Amino acid sequence: MKLMFVSDIHGSLYYCRLMQEIWQAEQPDRLILLGDLLYHGPRNDLPRDYNPKGVIAILNEMKDEILCVRGNCDAEVDQMVLQFPILADYLMLMLKKRTCIVTHGHIYNKDKLPPMKKGDILLHGHTHLQALEDMGDYLYINPGSISLPKGDDVNSYMIYEDGIFTIRDLEGRPIKSMSIFH
Template identity: 70%
Template sequence: MKLMIASDIHGSLYYCEKVRDIYQKEKPEKLLLLGDLLYHGPRNDLPRDYNPKGVIKLLNEMKQELLCVRGNCDAEVDQMVLEFPIMADYMILYLEGHLIFATHGHIHNKEHMPMLKKGDVLLHGHTHVQAMEDLDGVFYLNPGSVSLPKEGNQNSYMIYEDGCFQIKNLDGQLIKSYQMKS
């Protein structure tokens, strides 16, 4: 299975269009969005081409391609305009025999770990900072932010395929990779 993973669009139509274009180019089976889709939040500057209504239209057109979890900037009012579910705090995936706990990161994160065992993966966005870290046998992954990267990171997304996670910039250049062990 091939997945594309992105986080923290924050209402940027420009970066949402980039995500769509990358999705079409990469040709994964699904796009997993790790929250903060429409609103920029009070701590962030407005992202480039802030246009939540445009993001709504674009994502609704892709609704059959999407898997989503709720971010701290996502609310019930957002769910009212989106035609796909976004209100789950986490999602469990099983890939290559590994449990992947996918969440936004504001509730469950490396400081507040969910109940995971060695070999499991904690996957979240929220910090806008790319990460690939071994936390005592649990692997922590963060694709960074599509629209508002922090700490000198590039705008980025992640691809999962054949047991390998890759963080890429929006030009498709590899930044980091991790191959899960069997």
């Protein structure tokens, strides 16, 4: 199974179009969106080509390919215009017999863990900072932000395939990878 993870589009039509092009090139089985789809949020500058209506059109074209969790900038009014569910606080994936808890990061994160077993994976966005870290009892993974990276990070997305998470820049070049087998 091949999965593509994207976080924090924040209404950027430019980066949403790039995401769609990358998705077409990567051909994953599913696109998993980690929230903050349409609104830029009060703490962020406007992203490049801020156009939530344009983002809505692209995401609705892809609705059958998307799994999504709710970000702190997502609201019920956003659900009214999007044709796929966006209001779940988390979703769970089974990846090679490991439970992966996928969330945005504003409710559950490294500082406030969800109920987890040793060996589980916590995967979230929200911070706009890339992470592939072995925390001892669990793996912590964050693809960074496709539209508004923070720190020294570049715009990024992530692919999961054959037990390996790889964060990539928007040219598809690997930035860092981690195997869930160790």
